[in-house]
Amino acid sequence: MTWRERWALQSRQRVRVRPTREGWWFLLLVVGVTLGAFNTGNNLLYLCLSALLSLLVIQNVLAEWNLRAARLRRRLPGELFSFEQAEGAYVLWSLRPGPALVGIQVEELDEGGAQAEVSVVPPTGEVEVPAAFTFGGRGWQRLGRVRISSTWPFGLFLRYREIDLDEAALVYPARRPGGARAGGAERGAEEETPRRRGGAGELLGARPYVEGDPIRSVHWPTSARVGRPMVVERAGEEARSWVVRVDVQSPQVEDELARACGQIVTALSRGERIGLELGDERLSPQHGGVHRRRLLTALALFERGL
Amino acid sequence: MSAPGLSNLGARFTRVLVVVGLLALGSVNQQGAALSAVGLVGVALSWLATHPHRPRVWAVTTALVAMLTALAPSLMLVPWASAGVALLVYLQLHRARTGSGPADDRVALVLALLMLLYAGASRRSPVVGLALLTFVLLAPGALATLELRATEQRAGDAPSALGRRGLLGLAAASTLLTAAFFLLLPRIDAELLASSQGDAEMSGFEGADVNLGDLAGLQGSEELILRVRVSDEHNEPLYGPFYLRGLALDWFDGVRWASSRTATQRELVEPYDFGLRPLPPGVLRQEVHLEPTVSAPLFATPTITRLFSDDRVRVDELNGRRFDDSPRRRRYTAWFDPRLGDGAIQSPTASEGRFALQLPSDLDPRVAALAAQIIGDATTPEAKARRLTRHLRDTYAYQDIPAEGEAGQGLVSFLFDTRRGHCEYFATALAVMLRAVDVRAVVVIGFYGGEWNDVGGHINVRRSDAHAWVEAELSPGRWSLLDATPAGGMSPGDQSLLNALSDTATAWWSRWVLDYDLTSQIEGGRALANLFAPSGDAAPGAAAPGLAAATPILVGLGALVLAIGARGAFYGAARGPRRVIGPEERAWREGLALAEGRGHHPPPALPPVEAAEWIFARVGEPARPLLTLAWLHHEACFGPTPPPEGAKRAKLALRALLLLPRAVPPTS
Known part of the structure; x- marks a missing residue:
């Protein structure tokens, strides 16, 4: 793997942040209070601003821990037929001996269309959560990037990270009904x-x-x-x-x-x-x-x- | 902690914060108090109607409130802004109580914060501070439990990741970080938009004119004007009482005193003068916390030798000192030398005051005659002043509140009819009679006495401590303080323990929260720098910022460190001991590095066993030792007991792995 590929891989796997709807309001509030405090020099506004900033810091630190400690693999079903949901699973586990992972959502970005959410992964434990995989074609299908995301701890920001889980799945053709002698x-x-x-x-x-x-x-x-x-x-x-x-x-x-x-x-x-x-x-x-x-x-x- | 309990906890925290927001709103003003009271009744009602199947109570309440808030401005009960706030309160309550999900509770929290902001921007009492502290303590826990509840609703199971310890950890981290941010955020007072923070008016001080009898209006008021702590060079507090000079007035027309201040004013201090110059020993230090006043006079002992303030101060010809900018809460330090005595009042330009001998044109000739009679054969200004002062003290009575019909009495009435009055009459009579016998004199208004706070070690000076006295030129260029008011009119008092505690808490709040400004930060930084500077470089005397000045910075930094250290407490689960890398894990890492060196790169997110399987699936049998290493590592990390002969087996597997072939580059 060249350094460019490695860099591209790392940038893809970087943790990204996006405010939720409440998060946008929160940010707007922070900006307003900042302007108010800087304009008036009112220390109570500075106190409010400090409280909001502390929430922001705690939010980011906890969310970062949450995603960084998460590891994931997928467990594909034994048989996959195109256009047909097949019950697979994601296995999430935590590398950290201390904190549990909370509210992790998993989503396939390329093929498979599976989604799942785990409420809690215990420290150094693992949790298997069912997920329905669906493919739109037959043959070898590449399962690539998976996005893990979480709004923990305050629901103000969605933090997500893409993981490359390159895998090829053999998908059989769709099963058409029509009786024993049809088609x-x-x-x-x-x-x-x-x-x-x-x-x-x-x-x-x-x-x-x-x-x-x-x-x-x-x-x-x-x-x-x-x-x-x-x-x-x-x-x-x-x-x-x-x-x-x-x-x-x-x-x-x-x-x-x-x-x-x-x-x-x-x-x-x-x-x-x-x-x-x-x-x-x-x-x-x-x-x-x-x-x-x-x-x-x-x-x-x-x-x-x- | 069970999940249902956790959900309730989030809702409970939200409810508490709603109540706190309402209480803070109630502390702002009377309208806020009324709104808050109604809001609290609403909360009580909602408490009674907690059951989710009784939303009708809320519907009716909300309809009533909406109607009232719509009608109230029309009936001129409250202005539109208050009506808007009232509506906000009820929208919040409504959403908080009828909200079906965590998003509603989050909205309720944001609205509670808005109420706190409104209260914080409007009033600066410790009540608002307590409300903000409650928010800081509870809001993170409330938000986190609400998020857990949302996760529970989405994922369908009940998470229990956040225990009691986690909640405490969140509260502690939030408090510490808030303190750190508050103390370390640079204070910028940009004043991009006009804002006035003065909320205390001081009749008798805000303008240049003082009508005779004005000070009587201040006698009954217990409003705090300033706190002063006077200490010696060993930082021991002094009880006083002290004269705190305000403005000097030299023009008297028989009814009112005015100042003949000329336009030429000079600056007394440069801003940010931190007192680096050494002070002579024996100098006393007075640290004054002045509440906002309209005219912004600077109150200090008459003989100050140095002043330290971050505000620009101007001094007029009569040595009256005023702050230069808009009214606000101020803190300044002045130094004075008590050995100089009253006769050393530094009024270098006051001797040139054009009106120091001015008398009203229609002054009753009996006044001058009385003055001449009192001084008798005295020839020196000092002897004249002594006799006049003694006469007034001995033969006139002090009365702070004028009797019926005596309010606004004139000087003649005081001297010849009633023969009683408050300090302003004594000062006026003395000044006029001194001028009548050719001694330059001006009337000075300021404060004297105050209540000693034993807990805080400072003196509280209230409006009722307003006082007037005289400064006279008893020898050429040497002005002295003369006070003709009988002692009964100047009785300093002590505070009860409860009042002293409450007052100290308020003073602490003012000092460390309200008055904490850029100067405090720079002073703290300098004090910190002094700690590390060689001892010879530190500024001598009381002027050098001591370790106390560095306290906010140290506390801020300490809070930051503690907040980082408190991270382990965020979750209920205890953190395990520091993990030691065993031989199996080391062997696994070496094996994986070897495989990667030969071009086999499993996806980075794969754990050891899966990564080994990934390589095994592509390489086949030669990769089996890597699989062995991965399982050994797994067993060592997560197994109940370490794998038997793990180190030896890992070593053998690592050796066998050397046969791993290089990856074949993919063909196009």
């Missing part, structure tokens, strides 16, 4: 014959109901016990295996990708084996978390050739 899925073709698992009628397990499951497959006793609709899978039933084919030449390729994404997520959550045909890339039908990630990553990183 891109309609272009999908069953590639393999259904396979049988286990003996006929043998109970394989239960899974949560997802949109598109036939109502008759809901196992009501299990649903009542668990508290949400559950579908029972039995041996002998078809474990469908199929491939989602995305028309990469379509002018609305992003829509195609979004529908494919929704289809894949839904199908995999139903336990189906699913593959993907995305331009030249072909992923054979499988199931499981690793496969799901592979499929979604392919969708997220897809780039149409020229």
Whole structure:
């Protein structure tokens, strides 16, 4: 890092101050009292001015301590879909053994659009506060500057500081609803014959109901016990295996990708084996978390050739 | 301290400050007192109607007050400005009591401060000072608790960062910083806009003319005019009584005395004369605190040898001294030598006074005849003066308040009919009879006596201590003080302990708050410099500013230091012991420096473990020792016990980290 880059980084991270609405009134009052005191030499006005200046000093010292001692990292959710809020978190902790940090607000400045506020971070402790991240595009998204700010202690000035938390987050395409066979899925073709698992009628397990499951497959006793609709899978039933084919030449390729994404997520959550045909890339039908990630990553990183 | 309690505390502080603002407003004048009384009733009502579901009481009260404040100027009960202030008060109360959030309370605090400012600009009593002190003590705590409440509302949980100790710390820091600012801020009296601070008038002193009998009007008034502390060269106070000379009057037309001051006036002192010149031993020092007067005469003993004042003083031909500028509170120091005696009044130009032998054209011939009869065969001015003085003292009676029909009596009436009167009659009779027997004489008005304050070690001089006497030229160029008033008219008194304490507090307030000015600051700076100067350089005698003069500067600096030292008390949590950097932390720092030296720069805000993970994610396995170092550091800093063999493991990890590859520069 050159000295210029370092200097630019430091200037970005410098603590800045902006008066709040009450702060502007306060400053106006200070100016008025200063003029009055200097004009008249009235010592009671000097006393008022001294009181106001002491408030100003205390405000600045405490606020400076508050922000300087704050450290931050973000905790991104495991999966991010564009245009969809995902519950992540910020972890704030205090470097100081003495003072607690008070009223820290966190805000993403570049991407992510997350905001959070922590009322108190105990001395040398840390606090995790949930934050909703939302991205407007798929692929690798850079999370950059985060602004931490606080109006502590008197609410007269907003003190803020920008922190570079460079990080790249992989954002999957948006999940478009539309049923099991809607959109891109309609272009999908069953590639393999259904396979049988286990003996006929043998109970394989239960899974949560997802949109598109036939109502008759809901196992009501299990649903009542668990508290949400559950579908029972039995041996002998078809474990469908199929491939989602995305028309990469379509002018609305992003829509195609979004529908494919929704289809894949839904199908995999139903336990189906699913593959993907995305331009030249072909992923054979499988199931499981690793496969799901592979499929979604392919969708997220897809780039149409020229 | 629990959060709900904290929220209540902020509101409670706000309410107290509202009341304090109202009380300060009440101390300004009668209208302010009336407004304050009504406002306090409003607070009491609001106290009764604290429940949030009873806003109707407030709505009705506010409507009533708005109506009253609108009608009051029309009914000429109060001027428009007072009506505006009244409205302000009620808007404040209304917002303070019906406000739904901390922002409303903040507005209430700002309005309370405005009331204090109004009171401070209008009146300078210690009551306003106490109100300001309350503001200084409570406002930071109130603002901080209000901010916590706002945070609570936004974040949804109850912060408890500010404990009782934190509140005390805030109050202490605020007080100390206020004191430091007050004492160290340079006093600038720019007077860009006209302002008059004189609020005390002194009939008999404000003009050049004094009607015979005027001083009787001052006899019943207990208004304080000045405080004087007379001390010897060892700073021991002297009780007095002392004559404090004001103006000399030489023209008498039978009814009134006037001064024939000519236009040529000379300056008595240069401003900022700090008395560096050495004084002869035995000289007494008088330190005078003069309340604002319209005519701004300078009162001091008649034989002053030096004067120290930051104001320009002019002296006329009759040795009358006046301040040159607008009336205001003043402080000055004069020195005089008691060994010179009364006969050494320095009136070098008064001997040339054109009217020192002037007599009214229509003077009753019986006056001159009486004078001639009294002096008998005396030939020297001194003998004549002695006989006339003794005669007046022995054969006339003192009466401060004239009897029915005797008010404004003439000189002849005093001398031949009633044969009783106050000091002005005695002085006039003596001066006129001296002139009738060819002795130059002028009447002097000033003060004599006063109340001794044992606690403060000073003398309080009030209007009722006004006095008149005579200065006469008993030998060529040598003027002496003659007082023909019988002793019964000049009885200095002592104050009771309670009064003395109250008076001392007021004097202290005046001395260190109201009268603290640029001169005090420069004097304090000089005194500080004297402390560090070689002993031979210090000015000898009482004129040199002593350590006491440096007290404000020292207190200001001390308050600043204490305020900085009080930072640890701002929060409820105790500060931990000073952290010692252990081997694990040192190893971590070295490891991170090594990684950064090889081009791996994690974001600066990342803590150790995250920073190590950041590098590990980019470099892979070779960065694992850095991860080990980070965890060792974490365990050492935050773990319940130090990591076993931490130093040894850190050393090994640091050695393994040497294999960390350099960062590959990113390709375009």
